[in-house]
Amino acid sequence: MQHFSIAIHGGAGTLTRGMMTAEKESAYLKGLQEALNAGYSLLAEGASATEAVVAAVASLEDCPLFNAGKGSVFTADGTHEMDAAIMEGTGRNAGAVAMVTGIKNPIRLAQEVMLHSNHVLLAGEGAMAFAKQRNFETLPPSYFFNQFRFDQWQEIKGSDRIQLDHTQSDHKFGTVGAVACDQNGAIAAATSTGGMTNKKFGRIGDSPLIGSGTYANNATCAVSCTGSGEYFIRGAVAYDVACFVEHLGVDLQSACNEVIQKRLLDLGGDGGLIAINREGMVSFSFNTEGMYRGYRKSDGTFYTAIYRD
Numbered sequence: 500m501q502h503f504s505i506a507i508h509g510g511a512g513t514l515t516r517g518m519m520t521a522e523k524e525s526a527y528l529k530g531l532q533e534a535l536n537a538g539y540s541l542l543a544e545g546a547s548a549t550e551a552v553v554a555a556v557a558s559l560e561d562c563p564l565f566n567a568g569k570g571s572v573f574t575a576d577g578t579h580e581m582d583a584a585i586m587e588g589t590g591r592n593a594g595a596v597a598m599v600t601g602i603k604n605p606i607r608l609a610q611e612v613m614l615h616s617n618h619v620l621l622a623g624e625g626a627m628a629f630a631k632q633r634n635f636e637t638l639p640p641s642y643f644f645n646q647f648r649f650d651q652w653q654e655i656k657g658s659d660r661i662q663l664d665h666t667q668s669d670h671k672f673g674t675v676g677a678v679a680c681d682q683n684g685a686i687a688a689a690t691s692t693g694g695m696t697n698k699k700f701g702r703i704g705d706s707p708l709i710g711s712g713t714y715a716n717n718a719t720c721a722v723s724c725t726g727s728g729e730y731f732i733r734g735a736v737a738y739d740v741a742c743f744v745e746h747l748g749v750d751l752q753s754a755c756n757e758v759i760q761k762r763l764l765d766l767g768g769d770g771g772l773i774a775i776n777r778e779g780m781v782s783f784s785f786n787t788e789g790m791y792r793g794y795r796k797s798d799g800t801f802y803t804a805i806y807r808d
């Protein structure tokens with residue numbers, strides 16, 4: 500049987516020991532472990548990498564600690580606008596949504612776009628009309644209310660500042676993602692986010708943009724990113740990693756390091772990514788102090804971490 504594995508992230512940023520209580524730390528690690536188990540148990544049953552990344556990301560979306568789904572940050576208007584994308588390495592199918600509101604699991608809506616529309620990316624009102632047509636429930640704002648997130652927004656409300664969840668004073672970090680390799684050697688990537696606090700003008704980040712925050716191709720790798728979205732868009736970061744593997748033949752970890760530690764930094768961007776290839780090799784790279792991350796593999800290894808080692 501081919502090896503299978505799954506890796507996840509829950510955001511990268513100014514994460515240092517000392518700024519977190521033992522209680523908070525174990526709550527984050529528990530959130531990561533639950534998400535890994537949700538994806539891994541599907542892979543063990545023979546499910547596809549696509550199903551596994553959706554299950555893992557949906558689990559993180561349901562956890563209020565992360566900036567996605569239930570834990571999404573506030574926009575300048577005091578709403579929650581969420582972005583999500585999924586891509587499978589087989590056939591390079593993809594689906595994405597941007598600026599959706601009231602959807603419990605935006606990643607499932609992105610999957611629905613991939614499976615039941617002729618499009619890749621649906622945004623705003625159109626995406627909501629599609630959700631309605633596909634019988635997705637719309638939850639009230641109270642489901643997404645979180646006092647921490649509200650306080651974060653109050654700090655900068657009315658200003659022109661938009662704030663990356665990763666660098667805020669209460670150190671609540673966010674965007675979530677998963678990459679997986681299934682028993683058939685197929686790979687997939689999924690990313691979901693509430694974006695940046697106080698965002699306006701219909702701002703959309705890198706997460707739902709194929710090639711920027713999310714990318715998968717069985718021939719190279721599957722990638723999910725987190726960080727300052729504008730830089731990840733300009734750097735076409737997820738695709739850039741795949742390009743290094745495809746055109747220069749470098750190993751996955753070197754490709755990730757080249758893109759995150761050099762090319763993204765040269766642009767001025769901060770953040771990180773997770774990547775996997777069809778051999779089930781997992782790579783992490785981040786140029787911040789930490790990144791919520793973890794993997795579980797069929798060789799029995801199970802790893803979760805927050806800080807730079």
Ligand code: ASP
Nearest residue numbers: 674694704725726727728
């Ligand atoms: N990349 C996300 C965005 O710019 C934010 C994040 O990773 O937390 O929307």
